[in-house]
Amino acid sequence: MTTTAARRERQRTQLIDAAEKAIAERGLAGLKARELAQEIGCALGAIYNLVADMDELVLRVGSRTLARLDAALSAAEGEDAPACADTAADRLVAVALAYCAFARENLQLWRILFEHRMAEGAVVPDWAVSEQMTLFRHILEPLSVLLPDRAEAERMLMSRTLFSAVHGVVAIGLEQKLIAVPHRDLDRQIEGLVRLICRGLTAPA
Amino acid sequence: MTTTAARRERQRTQLIDAAEKAIAERGLAGLKARELAQEIGCALGAIYNLVADMDELVLRVGSRTLARLDAALSAAEGEDAPACADTAADRLVAVALAYCAFARENLQLWRILFEHRMAEGAVVPDWAVSEQMTLFRHILEPLSVLLPDRAEAERMLMSRTLFSAVHGVVAIGLEQKLIAVPHRDLDRQIEGLVRLICRGLTAPA
DNA sequence: GACTATCTTGAACGACGTTCACAAAATTCG
DNA sequence: CGAATTTTGTGAACGTCGTTCAAGATAGTC
CATH class of the missing domain: 1.10.10 (Arc Repressor Mutant, subunit A)
Structure with missing residues (x-):
């Protein structure tokens, strides 16, 4: 029983x-x-x-979405051979494209990760915050291969920037309020951005 | 009377x-x-x-916000001397920082530009769409100076990408759901990204 | 000034998240 | 096992929201 x-x-x-x-x-x-x-x-x-209330429910759904996103990104970066300087940029591109694909296929669920606001002065629980942090690790690893000479803190900051930049392209690209971007074009845009940033990172000062 | x-x-x-x-x-x-x-x-x-309804009201407020944002970006790019290849990157940085400053100082109003969803299958009016397009012009102009050899369409796409990338950094940076980023750090992050992209754009293939 | 068209009003409607007195069920203990 | 007690389930009721509408107030026209 x-x-x-x-x-x-x-x-x-x-x-x-x-x-x-x-x-x-x-x-x-x-x-x-x-x-x-x-x-x-x-x-x-x-x-x-x-x-407790609907907010908690939305938060729990968000937690699931984040876990599935994490799995999707893991799958994308795990396909290639392990750490190799030549393919670091490729791996970053693969992760970025996987992020875009996930957002597209889970549009509504993905959106509430960023757009949902808690009621009044309610505080986001710790577990929800720490979950978000783990996302950067998919970027940090290839980036560490690409930039072995930079300090850890600098790479961490760069991971955040890179994630945010790709997120921005995906967010604006999938926004139907603006003119819709075709799938192919959006993917090309993202690959272009990531390679551009990688080129900038490894280019002579 | x-x-x-x-x-x-x-x-x-x-x-x-x-x-x-x-x-x-x-x-x-x-x-x-x-x-x-x-x-x-x-x-x-x-x-x-x-x-007609509250949606229209939100849209009209958004229209005002967009106009003020446009003015703020114009002010930021107009400070320097006119078209000059050397300062093109600086102008792009200035526009990006102005965008960040505007978002910070008008946080709630800026957010609804992107987060507000129309009720049901309502269509966004044409004027609201075309307004958004004019934003890219603040990026397109310096970019055209920086990349005089590229095709117009390519520069247009690049403007969109650059805007989206900066928007992403600002959006994630001002999101209090994640750990808050100090003003100075966010500004530095944005300047770093824009210069990085400019370096990537002008670096040898 | 009378007639008509238009605008203004606030009560009423339906839908929402949330609460609560009460009923049902589960648990505890003699 | 049965009575007492705690826990859980119930759905009507509450307060708030955007929106509507019949009726009263007002402006416009000749």
Whole structure:
């Protein structure tokens, strides 16, 4: 027989599943407490036994998305041979393209990672912050191969910059408010940017 | 005596003023129809004689923000002497730093330029789209000086990429969800990125 | 000044997240 | 096992939101 705690944990998972599906299909605005309750077969108020509020639910969905993104980037950088100076730029390009592909295929879920704001003065939990940090590691490793002479702090900062720059191209490129960019063009744009930055990094001062 | 149309136009301006103030101070979530009605001294329903819905209001505020941003970038690039190959990179840096400064000083208003989503399948009006395009011109001009040999289309694409990259660094840097970046560091990060890209652009293939 | 068209009003509507008194169920203990 | 007690589930109700609309106030026209 299932204990109460186990059933609750199962229901919590169902709830996050349903929330993830709702956001993926209809965006953050499509996330409705009443729909979720009906979907997982519980009363409206019971949701608040599983999560504190909708913000926490969005945060948990974001956590999943971040984990899948991390896996996708790992897969992209793991394809080639291990550390090699010649292919460092290629690996950075592969990671950037994987980031773009993930964003495109998980558009709504990817967006809330950056656009979701907590209600009022609520603080983002520590685990959510530290999760985001791990993303930079996919860039830091190839970058360390590319720039073995730079200080660790400098490479860390450069990772952040590189990630942000690629993120910006992806974010603006996938924004339908501006004129839509075709897939191929966006990919080329990203590869061009990464190679450009790599060339700048290794060019003589 | 003031005609009806003139009074309406005046009220519409008051409404946008009030909406702009509300968003600047308390974010998009702080924009409430009832508060606006009280602020400009009209009935709740009267708002819908001035704008179709809240989406249009947000769009109009965004239009103002875009105009102010355009002016800020113009001021930044106009300080130096006119077209000169030596200072092209400096001008691009100046524009990027001005963009960052504007975003920082108008954080909430700047955000809705990118984060606001229209309700359902509503289409963004043409004027809102074309407004955004004019932003790239601040980058296209110095870039044309820097890369006189490239085709126009290529430079246009490069402008878009450069803008997006800087935008990404600013967006991630000002995101308080991640660890806050100090002003000075962010400025340095941006200058570094722009110079890096310029170096990559002018470096031998 | 009377007639018509237009605008203004605020109560009402439906939808939302959240709460809460109460009922049901599970757990504890004699 | 059954009674007492704690925990959990329930859905109606609350407050707030954007939006609508019948009715009253106002402006425009001859």
